[in-house]
Amino acid sequence: MHWTVYLSGEIHTDWREVIQTGSEGKALPVRFTGPVTDHAASDDCGVAILGAEAQKFWHDRKGAGINAIRTRTLIERADLVVVRFGTQYKQWNAAFDAGYAAALGKSLIILHPPEHQHALKEIDEAARAVAETPEQVVEILDYVINGVLPG
Amino acid sequence: MHWTVYLSGEIHTDWREVIQTGSEGKALPVRFTGPVTDHAASDDCGVAILGAEAQKFWHDRKGAGINAIRTRTLIERADLVVVRFGTQYKQWNAAFDAGYAAALGKSLIILHPPEHQHALKEIDEAARAVAETPEQVVEILDYVINGVLPG
Amino acid sequence: MHWTVYLSGEIHTDWREVIQTGSEGKALPVRFTGPVTDHAASDDCGVAILGAEAQKFWHDRKGAGINAIRTRTLIERADLVVVRFGTQYKQWNAAFDAGYAAALGKSLIILHPPEHQHALKEIDEAARAVAETPEQVVEILDYVINGVLPG
Amino acid sequence: MHWTVYLSGEIHTDWREVIQTGSEGKALPVRFTGPVTDHAASDDCGVAILGAEAQKFWHDRKGAGINAIRTRTLIERADLVVVRFGTQYKQWNAAFDAGYAAALGKSLIILHPPEHQHALKEIDEAARAVAETPEQVVEILDYVINGVLPG
Amino acid sequence: MHWTVYLSGEIHTDWREVIQTGSEGKALPVRFTGPVTDHAASDDCGVAILGAEAQKFWHDRKGAGINAIRTRTLIERADLVVVRFGTQYKQWNAAFDAGYAAALGKSLIILHPPEHQHALKEIDEAARAVAETPEQVVEILDYVINGVLPG
Amino acid sequence: MHWTVYLSGEIHTDWREVIQTGSEGKALPVRFTGPVTDHAASDDCGVAILGAEAQKFWHDRKGAGINAIRTRTLIERADLVVVRFGTQYKQWNAAFDAGYAAALGKSLIILHPPEHQHALKEIDEAARAVAETPEQVVEILDYVINGVLPG
Amino acid sequence: MHWTVYLSGEIHTDWREVIQTGSEGKALPVRFTGPVTDHAASDDCGVAILGAEAQKFWHDRKGAGINAIRTRTLIERADLVVVRFGTQYKQWNAAFDAGYAAALGKSLIILHPPEHQHALKEIDEAARAVAETPEQVVEILDYVINGVLPG
């Protein structure tokens, strides 16, 4: 049985590739989805397609609307949502995605470094697992799908 | 991952073909659906199949019921609904479809000429994107699915 | 795009075969489902599998439970539900199925002879189409799926 | 805590009054609702308000639509739906209401004479209780609300 | 039992007052809700509260967002939605409201002059009643709530 | 049409294999899913992947969260849920799964030895069928899918 | 703002009274609901009202159906569900209620002695709080409603 896993959040490290490569290495029947991770494209997609805006606020709005077509649709189709919080930036959209997925009843895995534990406590509480490394996410997938534990 | 896109609204120009041809040109994994666009068939399907009516009101009702089997089912199955308002006719069924899709939580793209901006403001507000040309819809699809921007 | 059509109700005439054969003749992409139509098996499945009951009421209850596994599941998966009322028997389970499907928001086609019009008025009102012959149902399917009218 | 109980079905005996009087006698905190039980008004409400129809089919349709405003709204608001099948008439609307309520997840009590047991087996299976007399319905309400058994 | 009725659509005639006054005259237990009907306020609320916009499109967007807080909330709370189409303007927001309410499963009454019958056929089909005068709406309410027919 | 059947509950006898083998013998189009049935892996998956815990309570919590990713997802995807109660252990998670599936509107089959009838009466009442042997479950599947009764 | 709290599970100690008395002592705006806690009445309500059954299985079924009218309705209306596991009996209906409430998205508090921690780990994982004493439940209510911590 195939699983669809949405990878939300931080876009400046290679955590998605680590999970995808690790899953392929185990031949897990998982289809990964996620947001557009090209930061510039993501910021400018609205005006690039629909025309320039004089105000940065509406420039952002147009782009956010188009990105939401992708992110909402793919989150709604996912069996499982992994949300990664990195060490930089506000990352409010990651937290928004976590709330959105939680309200839809999706299983959540939150992935973050230990220093975020206190600030993320409400989001961790909504999750079925809290991991620190993308390798742990692969191990969770292998266990959840195949019943296989590492080692 | 395949996307299903319902194309609602205006039936007197070739906007659906422009979107479909454009998407095929980019090999987008999209399945397009929509209403029956043969105006005469759409108007008369009820009485053609289920028998004539003396009253035009019931003639219309019978047809509208059968068309609704198609439109409601396909809107409910769609990931994304594009609603086109042209320059002629009342087009209340297009606006109805937009409201129907919005209440189901579907992503909406509204496509209309600039002169309709004020009259369509409530519907535009419910949309994730407001476009003026069918080519823009193709560009949105390409970005949303592949993360690729035009140009 | 495939359609799944549940054929509920009367089991003593060949109306299901007429619809299925007619649809195959037009190569419609429809998968038909329905209840078990072997009357004796349907009545006795509960006790045949789970053991005899001294009371007819519980004999019936056991069978109805097992039949409900099939009927509820297939109605929930259907895009369209056709309910046929024949000229004999109480047929309360047909009316129950119609109500069940209506509450789930399924499109309904009701199929019955003209003499039932008054008695079925509430159910006809909940339907998108009211037909008198199974051939009309095939024509509706052909129109709804392909936009093709008869003749 | 107040309970709202919808009384669906047969309109030619005084079963609703028996339940209401019995509940008042026990001071049960129940608000009873139900369809319009004036048969003639129920049949003619559509044309009386919205204008005559030449065809009986559409005469009935208009009335059924208006009655559905009441019945659907009140069933949706009910905590519990009681459906009575009498000894006469087709009573397909009663069975439809039972199916409608079942799909909404409402608790159902079915009330019918023993001779209907086989014909109503699918509907009885969807119910939490099957009663033969309106007095039993009052006893169920008293137990469900107050934990009090008869005698 | 109280009913909540949302009155959507046309804002340039006194149809809401006719319905409200008529209902009060019959002491119907109905609470009426609706959009802000002050056209200028409705158009400008966004910029009046949140600051001016250079572009009319965003001026409209800001206002439409605030109006949607009211209209969506009140439609979701309504038992019944009445949508009035007048003789002027595009009235696409009325049709949007009808679609929105239909997808939520609300009972709909559509109110319009006979000349709109063909253009509104899809929306009329989604309704439980189609009226021509506000007085008919009052009569429907009186019947639906009290079982009383006019005359 | 394929069926997905979740097999919940007791993990110390071979009842799942009996059902799967029996279904394969009849070539039933069923995909079976279930929890991880390796007791030790199930107990320790949390700490094995996410790190040791000093407290047994949190050791258990971590594992239960990961197991819930699998069990909740697969129950939500199932057409039918079979819950087996054996003769040993508390088996509260089996009862929890039954309640979870019931609230989602899934068809339930409860499988247990006769001595549990009184203790399981609330759960049996929520089920469409109560069986005593896994062979009976295979017979139910054969009937529900193919309309075929044993013998 | 009033809270409705359903108290499910063990019926042989006075834990419900402790919670209710404690809440009254703090004047908490809470309405408590729960099952019928008279064990004999709960077991026999079906046959006492609807007539004797020769088979204990159906005797139990009739009672379980009537009790479910109460328990399902009240759980669905609750803001918060507390489930108590005592030291005796199977208590499968308590675990069923927990699963049922969890699938409805209700907040859960599980109340049990420490020796049940391992056996209840899946149910504890689904809960927002795991308490050992009814006094702790009162303290949770006081904090959740008033923001007041003990001491």
Place this chain on the structure above:
Amino acid sequence: MHWTVYLSGEIHTDWREVIQTGSEGKALPVRFTGPVTDHAASDDCGVAILGAEAQKFWHDRKGAGINAIRTRTLIERADLVVVRFGTQYKQWNAAFDAGYAAALGKSLIILHPPEHQHALKEIDEAARAVAETPEQVVEILDYVINGVLPG
């Protein structure tokens, strides 16, 4: 008609008081709800009631669970959710609440200083209004409820 408005987010300025006082000054029929805003109590409620934890992670988890009973319940009951982002801290729980409310279909107002516009663009896009001051929120409420614009 009463409105229930949940005030989520920043707890270190008096923005909630400004909104509440302003609404009282206009006699708006609004009931405001929100999280526990005593930071220390909110952090420690879990261990204060349910016992100390050696690990800060589980200390936080216990508290987050109890706070979630309040926040989830009150957000689900709200007609409108206002989320305030201040100038300090991560405020991921505010963003989580916004996502949670958006997925439930609640109307959202986001309140933040202009410097957060880019970082909050996805969340602003999900909102019906973006305000900079609590006074604007009061004006929105006055308009939405009474149709009254400022000045």
